[in-house]
Amino acid sequence: MTLFVKYDYNQICKTILKEQFHALNIEYTYNNHGEITIHSPLTDHLQQKLEAALNHYGIKILSNQKDTLVERIKTSIDTMLRSNDLRTVKVSTYLSEKLHYSYAHLSSVFSENTYTSIENYMILKKVDLVKERICTTNLTLTEIAYQLDYSSVAHLSGQFKKTTGLTPSKFQKIMKNKRH
Numbered sequence: 001m002t003l004f005v006k007y008d009y010n011q012i013c014k015t016i017l018k019e020q021f022h023a024l025n026i027e028y029t030y031n032n033h034g035e036i037t038i039h040s041p042l043t044d045h046l047q048q049k050l051e052a053a054l055n056h057y058g059i060k061i062l063s064n065q066k067d068t069l070v071e072r073i074k075t076s077i078d079t080m081l082r083s084n085d086l087r088t089v090k091v092s093t094y095l096s097e098k099l100h101y102s103y104a105h106l107s108s109v110f111s112e113n114t115y116t117s118i119e120n121y122m123i124l125k126k127v128d129l130v131k132e133r134i135c136t137t138n139l140t141l142t143e144i145a146y147q148l149d150y151s152s153v154a155h156l157s158g159q160f161k162k163t164t165g166l167t168p169s170k171f172q173k174i175m176k177n178k179r180h
Contacts, residue, residue, distance in 0.1 A: 004179065006136055013059065020053045035072070070113045072099055073106055074121065081125055081148065088149065091122065127163045130156060134172050141168055 014030060021028050024046060027039040042050065051061050062068045076098050080091070092103035095118070099106060110118050126148050133144050141153045150156040160168045 002178075004135075006132075016054070016057050016059065020050065020057075024050055024053065026050065066109050066113055069099070069101075069106070069109050073110050073118065077118070077122055077125060081122070081129060084147070091118065123159055124163060126150075127160055130160055130168060131164075131171065134168060135175050 017028075017030065017036070026042065026046070029037045029039070031037055047061075054061065062071060073095060076095055077091070080089070080094055095101075095106050096103045107118050110116075110121070114121065129148055130144055133139055133147070139147070141156060145153045145156040148156070150159075157168055160166070160171070164171065166174070
């Protein structure tokens with residue numbers, strides 16, 4: 001028997017963090033995606049235990065400021081792409097206002113640390129969202145294209161094929177066959 005499941009990565013991470021911080025008796029506040037305020041200083045030993053506990057789940061504590069900024073950029077883009085209210089906002093404006101850096105700086109740090117551009121990352125994330133919506137909803141490609149602010153279904157299909165090697169319809173057919 002095969003089961004298909006849908007994940008809410010944000011909820012999973014929040015739950016893991018809550019459990020691990022609670023197990024180590026560390027008081028904290030979860031500010032937003034990937035940003036946590038610890039209410040009292042950690043001893044080196046406690047910080048090592050926390051890092052080991054989180055590492056077990058693939059969660060890393062970032063110490064490098066640029067790595068942290070890259071994660072904040074990724075999280076902001078993910079939030080933007082999932083929000084209907086932010087669909088028509090320019091990415092550069094949104095990131096600059098949210099992260100309080102110029103877009104040129106954000107773009108430079110992102111490219112330097114990920115070896116890809118913010119625009120390329122957005123395309124990959126949008127294609128992931130298209131795949132998710134094809135698999136979990138009954139929306140048409142036209143509706144998905146509209147939701148993700150593509151100029152047309154042809155534009156969505158072109159990016160999808162360039163990224164995955166498949167057309168959205170072929171992907172949809174493969175996923176339907178997998179379910180049966």
